[in-house]
Amino acid sequence: MTTTRTRPPDARATHRGRRRTPDAHSFPTRPYDLVKEFVIALVGVVVLTLALAIAFGSPDERAISLQDWARTAPNDVVTTAAAELSGDSTTASYGPPYNTASDGQTLLGLPLQKLAGVTYPIDAAQDFVITPLQSVAGDPALSLALRRWRTASDEQRTAWAGAYVTALGAAPDSDPAQVASGDYGPVPTLATSYQKVAATGGLEQMVSNGSFYGFDPTRRLLLLADGTYLEDQARARSLGGDQWGMMNETGNYPGQPWLWLYTFWYQIPPFSTSDNADALVWGLMMVLSLLLVLLPFIPGLRDIPRLVPLHRVIWRDWYRRGHGPDAPRT
Incomplete structure (x- = not known):
């Protein structure tokens, strides 16, 4: 006696000539118009974005220009100009990629910076101060000061500017009008004339590496950062380096959320107290990134999902219905 075993009717169903194989773990399906859903979502997001933008406006701060700096904090501009001339500013003493004043971070x-070399050469005194002042016409006192500066030796220039920086630091509010008498050479005239040029907006293009349209803001940003005004504005908005860094958006938020892992290390020792913090944090992030890439190949780390089955909590409904790799096969 022989028997014939037949398959369920749905198992014989074909689709374009191909036989469907029953699957013990199959689930219900229904038609889904992906294009229609995408268009609806896109239109909804666009409308919502426009409505919120009209209602609340942009949270971005207006960019700080050199003219704003000179008008709002004139004494800081004078001090910064003197520091550029003396070689004491951050840019002048930074090292590669701007100059050879130091070896940089290791x-x-x-010496990573030194190995990279000077790829963006900047002579802070000449490029930031002297060259812009040379374009000013009709000021006999300034012309005389520039002539005296050019004919002096490097040692004499450094002595003049260094003494004036010290005197400005000792003056009330770093006010040039209250600086004690001393041998400062032409530096006071150069620094105060520099502030006047900046207040008229004359520095915006002259500190742009010869670019008429100013597409490269590197030099302007470096000059602005050499002063204290930019940092003061950042700290007033809780955006200082020890306040989780700067961002475009305002508010009491700790910088861009996607940068939290990078900026976090700057807040704890030994990074928070190291002169090589940038290099150390960069090296640590490279190691962490490499561990993430190689995670599937590292014994122990690759077993974490199995040893800590967090996915079972997320997919608890699926496992509750008897699915998953441990479910009985039929």
């Missing part, structure tokens, strides 16, 4: 004994 990582495991490797």
